[in-house]
Amino acid sequence: MVTSVAGVYLSYPFCAQKCTYCNFASGVFPRELERSYVHALQAELRAHPWEWGPQTVYLGGGTPSILEIDVLRTLLELIPGAPWAEATLEAAPGTVTPERARGWVECGVNRVSLGVQSFVETEIRRTGRKHTAQTVKDEIGILQEAGIGNINIDLIAGLSGQTEASWRESLDGIERLAPPHVSVYMLEVDEDSRLGKEMLLGGVRYGAAETPGDDQTAAFYETAVDRLSSLGIPRYEISNFARPGHESLHNLKYWKLEPYAGFGADAHSFDGATRRQNPESVNAYLAGEDSETTPAHLDEERFFVGLRLAAGIHPAPEDWLRFAAPIRRFVDAGLLETENGMLRLTNRGVLLSNEVFQEFLTP
């Protein structure tokens, strides 16, 4: 079924602490559970037929940077195709040590994504994290020392207490560290997160009342787009920015509808025709509950997934016809633009992309 070069995703949903905005199935679990989980993950990797060798590997979390190196090695050894063109590990600032960094490289990791979120201390504290701007600086040094220069920094726009000035401070942090890749996520307050509950109920602990509104978050995002672009880190996907040539090969597979296989709780797979989702919670995964499969709707996904890329998409002639009316409407409204048979979101269209994407779903 897999016809092009595929990626592998490993889910490690364990954290030292849970962030206040987090609505993931990840969190803090007992050690015993962690061990069982690793065993289950190994078993799932072993059981996979591996008819192909992956081009990319991505270890997402949770916080896979707290995995013991030996355990990490046993997991990665089960994946064929090493050395991979790209093997990313998500890391929480504060967990990067020279020993770990060396261990990661030995295991085949060649890219690290740091969940920095902010360079402003008050904002970081409110998310429930403990690092500082200095931690980030030091740890990037450690990574580079170990040979990992391909680094991503995550930022979140819309954190509690964030202001225009503090957001600038975080962008300044990017400028100083000059990473090749940056992700900027606009905070989605989910009612299942602690922050979300607080916002609904009007508490003060996580700074719900000081969480910027949609308009301000949108403004922060736009500031980031301009600033990063001027730093030579242009946007290539709604939330992703990179120096040319440093785009995340793995993440691009999602947007380009290329295949990937996911392992672990809540991991997702796509073989070119079918989408599969493993049980969402760790317990359900360990209990061996079935994964869910749904047929992919490529004709729609090409639009609502593909249009996330800054380069846009190249719709087939029949799609131009099929969606002539909404395309016209959004071009008129300044949310879409066309050029040489390509269709892409405008800057304004990016912020309203859900409004656009809806129209490409078949009713």
Place this chain on the structure above:
Amino acid sequence: MDPEFIRNFSIIAHIDHGKSTLADRLLEVTGALSQREMMEQVLDSMDLERERGITIKAHAVRLNYRADDGNDYQLNLIDTPGHVDFSYEVSRSLQACEGALLVIDASQGVEAQTLANTYLALHHNLEIIPVINKIDLPSAEPERIREQIETVIGLDAKDAVLASAKQGTGVHEILEAIVHLVPQPKGSPDAPLRALIFDSWFDSYRGVIILVRVLDGRLHKGQKIRLWSNGQVYEVDGLGYQAPKSTPCDELATGEVGFLFANIKTVSDAKIGDTITDHENPAAEPLPGFEEIKAMVFAGLYPVESHEHGLLRDALEKLRLNDSAFSFEPENSVALGFGFRCGFLGLLHLEIVQERLEREFNIDLITTAPGVRYLVTTTSGEIVEVHNPTKFPDPSEIKQIEEPIIAATVITREEYLGGILKLLEEKRGTQKKFEYIGGGRVMLTYELPLNEIVLDFYDRLKSASRGYASLDYHLSGHRVSPLVKLDVLVAGEPVDALTIIVHKEFAYERGKDLIARLRKLIPRQMFEVALQAAIGNKIVARETISALRKNVLAKCYGGDISRKRKLLEKQKEGKKRMKRVGRVEIPQEAFLAVLKVGQTEEGE
């Protein structure tokens, strides 16, 4: 059966004072139904009735009871609707009885809403049997309540039955009281037939089924009957009674209650309150009190999905089979497309129809603000009836507008007077009477424009009195008033479905309120949207909804495409429930915003 052994009664109770439980208990004790069967009981059989705790249609259940005197009695329990919208139906049901149980909660005491129906029952000369219910509750104070019944209602309550319908205490005493206190039906078995229609509904197998009380003479199978109001003649195909299961019989004698069907095609032919007589040997006079039910409140009903227009028409036709008080005619709105202008008895009636359409027929509806019927005299001297604000003639062609006026009776407690008087004032009421009726209660009689009642009056009366006010009203005439048409423009386009008729003096304020409310209800769009209220060409209020800045999914969640799809589908589904007017998506609630206009922001 010999009228000597027949008792016809109804139950008057405030909501939650235990009417249904008591009715169930009576059925159980007389062996009409087992406890298990009670679950799917006939009383309050519509889902809506159960949920709202109200009775919409009347029912009549026959109970067979062997009294302590050794005789077998036929007790007919006639359950009546309990809302001012249906006060005519209530009065017809009461007309079919000789007595009523007045059920009062032993800790709550006499509630205002009970009064109107009790007075109505007294007006029909019914024997009232007070029942103090829920005496099992620790907070029960039966003696205090007994006194209250005497001072407040003015009834002798020394023989009031103390009961707990829940536990079954007092049920036997109630049955005995019915037998001994409720008079036997009067009327002459040998006189020409006179039977009262007190409800009817449509059955797809047998046509219209009519609930009747035989006042004089007798009804039998095969009889040629004539309906008084329209002179139509039918042959009785079948007779029976509910026990509570439908039980056929050959004859309904003087004093008896039951149903009949006679191949009648629509409920509007069998009007509530009408008299049935024998075609060959007709009575000289009909029974008193018959009125043609006329819709008082009008609103436009539109399908959210315009292709469901046909479906909506079929649904309305089906509902009308069972509800002759409700009327509809096709209507066309620039904003909403094809729909229907419907007439209702009142707001509750409107809500019921609306909910049944959505629930039973699965049609998403937009309901426009309810309004009333105006009499417009044009400059050429012609008088036109207008019940759709958009159909108002041009102001230059209007000589005068008359609006319907009601005589309203409000009974409440002294402590809530302040808020209620203010409300009545605000609603352009004129005080006609102010009486203390004992026990700290006041009865107010006001003249009010009906238009003011259909706009949120009932809700506000409830909040001003903490639910402790009853409202009863009837149409008392028309009055010339300085009324104007207030239009609403969304993004520069007039939205006809939001047009309302208001008193000139309040127009400016209403316009401002309405626009402010709409601003909260209409979600931000991809562009800025101006909202304006206008009288003629004059803009009286304006607000702006700023453009939507952000609707984007950032995170990729390890390739979770399904999550993105689900979110997009959910958003898209949400839009389906909105109506696109010009370029603007307007949610259904916005069309009812008009309803709440004028209400202060209390409790929001």
